[in-house]
Amino acid sequence: MELVFATHNKNKLIEIKALLPSHIKLLSLDDIGCTEEIPETADTIDGNAILKAEYVRHRYGYDCFADDTGLEVEALAGAPGVYSARYAGDDKDPKENVKKLLKQMKGKENRNARFKTVIALNLKDNENLFTGICKGRITTEERGENGFGYDPVFQPKGHQRTFAEMDLSEKSELSHRGKAFRALISYLSK
Amino acid sequence: MELVFATHNKNKLIEIKALLPSHIKLLSLDDIGCTEEIPETADTIDGNAILKAEYVRHRYGYDCFADDTGLEVEALAGAPGVYSARYAGDDKDPKENVKKLLKQMKGKENRNARFKTVIALNLKDNENLFTGICKGRITTEERGENGFGYDPVFQPKGHQRTFAEMDLSEKSELSHRGKAFRALISYLSK
Numbered sequence: 001m002e003l004v005f006a007t008h009n010k011n012k013l014i015e016i017k018a019l020l021p022s023h024i025k026l027l028s029l030d031d032i033g034c035t036e037e038i039p040e041t042a043d044t045i046d047g048n049a050i051l052k053a054e055y056v057r058h059r060y061g062y063d064c065f066a067d068d069t070g071l072e073v074e075a076l077a078g079a080p081g082v083y084s085a086r087y088a089g090d091d092k093d094p095k096e097n098v099k100k101l102l103k104q105m106k107g108k109e110n111r112n113a114r115f116k117t118v119i120a121l122n123l124k125d126n127e128n129l130f131t132g133i134c135k136g137r138i139t140t141e142e143r144g145e146n147g148f149g150y151d152p153v154f155q156p157k158g159h160q161r162t163f164a165e166m167d168l169s170e171k172s173e174l175s176h177r178g179k180a181f182r183a184l185i186s187y188l189s190k
Numbered sequence: 191m192e193l194v195f196a197t198h199n200k201n202k203l204i205e206i207k208a209l210l211p212s213h214i215k216l217l218s219l220d221d222i223g224c225t226e227e228i229p230e231t232a233d234t235i236d237g238n239a240i241l242k243a244e245y246v247r248h249r250y251g252y253d254c255f256a257d258d259t260g261l262e263v264e265a266l267a268g269a270p271g272v273y274s275a276r277y278a279g280d281d282k283d284p285k286e287n288v289k290k291l292l293k294q295m296k297g298k299e300n301r302n303a304r305f306k307t308v309i310a311l312n313l314k315d316n317e318n319l320f321t322g323i324c325k326g327r328i329t330t331e332e333r334g335e336n337g338f339g340y341d342p343v344f345q346p347k348g349h350q351r352t353f354a355e356m357d358l359s360e361k362s363e364l365s366h367r368g369k370a371f372r373a374l375i376s377y378l379s380k
Contacts, residue, residue, distance in 0.1 A: 046236075046321075128369050131236075131319035179318050186380040187373050 001025070003188075004032055006052045006066035016181065021189045032060050045070045045082050046129060049120035057122045065121040065184065069177060071150050073138060074112040076104055084150070094149050098142060102153060111137040115154065115176040119184050130187070132179025147171060191215070193378075194222055196242045196256035206371065211379045222250050235260045235272050236319060239310035247312045255311040255374065259367060261340050263328060264302040266294055274340070284339050288332060291343060301327040305344065307370040311377070318377065322369025337361060 003020075004027045005013055017026045029035070038055045042048040045068045052066030070084040080087040080101065088096035105111065112135070119130045135157045142152035144164025151163035156174050163171050172178040193210075194217045195203055207216045219225070228245045232238040235258045242256030260274040270277040270291065278286035295301065302325070309320045325347045332342035334354025341353035346364050353361050362368040 126369065127323035127325070128373050129319070129321035129323070130373065131321065133317035133319070135317070179316065182380075183318050183320065183373065183377050186377045190372075190376040190379070 002027055002062060004029065004056050004060070004062040004064035006038060006056050006064055008037075016185075019181070019185050024188060027062070029056070032056075032062060034060060038066075040068070043082060045116055045118050046120075046131075048082060049118040049129065050122075050127065053120040053122035053127070063123045065119050067117055067119045067177075067180065069115065069117040071101075071154070072114050072116060073101070073105070075108040075110040079104075098150060098153055101138065101150065102141070105138050105140075111139075113138050113154065115150075117176040117180040119180050121184060121187070128187070130180050130183040132176040132181070132183065134174060134176040134179065192217055192252060194219065194246050194250070194252040194254035196228060196246050196254055198227075206375075209371070209375050214378060217252070219246070222246075222252060224250060228256075230258070233272060235306055235308050236310075236321075238272060239308040239319065240317065243310040243312040243317075253313045255309050257307055257309045257367075257370065259305065259307040261291075261344070262304050262306060263291070263295070265298040265300040269294075288340060288343055291328065291340065292331070295328050295330075301329075303328050303344065305340075305366040307366040309370050309374050311374060320370050320373040320377065322366040322371070322373065324364060324366040324369070 001023065002025045005016060006029060007013060008029050010028065013026065013028045020026055034056065038052045040048045040051065042051050048068040049066050053064050056062055056064040056066070070081045072078045072081050084097070085092050088100040114136065115134045117132045121128045121130065137155050139153045139155050139162060143162045144152050146166060146168070147164045153162065155162045163175070191213065192215045195206060196219060197203060198219050200218065203216065203218045210216055224246065228242045230238045230241065232241045238258040239256050243254050246252055246254040246256070260271045262268045262271050270287070274287070275282050278290040304326065305324045307322045311318045311320065327345050329343045329345050329352060333352045334342050336356060336358070337354045343352065345352045353365070
């Protein structure tokens with residue numbers, strides 16, 4: 001079967017392709033002639049993943065899946081959440097986002113947060129969501145050079161290091177994204 | 191491995207037990223000495239499933255999963271949603287809920303709705319959610335005798351009959367609940 005991963009990111013595609021069973025031919029947006037950015041206008045993480053998958057389904061007619069990720073901080077009533085990538089503005093600068101988060105969290109005792117990745121799988125209008133959750137804490141300063149986004153200030157539960165202090169394989173084992181994709185892959189491999 | 195299904199409903203347990211691989215020993219709440227009703231006080235369907243699974247994890251220490259289901263109607267801004275079971279009041283009378291829904295929908299042109307089942311799986315504080323979505327329409331009157339809850343007024347997309355006019359195996363193939371549980375079972379069988 002052909003299955004579209006609603007991303008323009010070649011690295012993301014290659015990473016998932018290697019994990020899928022051989023009967024699935026994974027296509028990128030570019031492979032199906034979709035060169036535009038898909039709008040992400042929903043007000044929840046679930047909603048954005050669903051929106052992107054439905055966009056591909058309705059405009060291009062393919063079975064597909066799409067992902068969205070956000071960081072939900074307890075003391076900030078779930079912010080930045082669906083706005084994680086553009087918390088400090090529409091230029092989506094990860095450094096500015098982290099700076100804003102640390103500022104908002106200044107003096108807060110409750111540092112609890114969770115990362116959430118939602119994958120919406122759309123097979124002939126049948127929809128399943130696969131959600132991976134990673135609980136942790138927001139540190140008081142940045143630590144580590146690996147990863148991206150909020151990784152330098154997110155310390156997963158039961159660990160002393162931030163995501164940015166871990167190598168990719170260790171992070172992937174623990175992470176929201178790893179959990180969501182492993183669930184998707186189990187489902188597609190059945 | 192031992193795994194608790196956070197339900198007091200013996201039929202639900204038996205149904206899922208038959209589908210799980212043999213290395214999983216499925217336990218009910220009664221099997222672990224939990225006789226109380228677990229509070230469902232979250233304001234989202236996801237939240238209630240997570241809450242129930244965390245309750246079992248924190249009070250009893252078991253790996254577990256919990257489910258929650260709701261009907262989201264477009265013209266009612268997603269209501270009854272997390273309040274589906276008690277839409278017409280705390281006595282959770284399905285007939286009264288359906289009656290209220292039909293009343294609220296009177297004269298509405300947009301009949302689009304979706305059923306959503308969320309299963310929260312909690313394995314040593316690792317959390318995954320498995321969500322099954324079934325799109326459809328709210329009929330203008332009740333049809334059929336099978337199923338339960340809103341089944342007599344929910345007509346799944348691409349079908350002419352309501353869930354209450356289908357037999358259990360046909361409904362299970364299409365339904366939100368079937369989709370969510372098949373995803374969970376794929377994951378646990380890997």
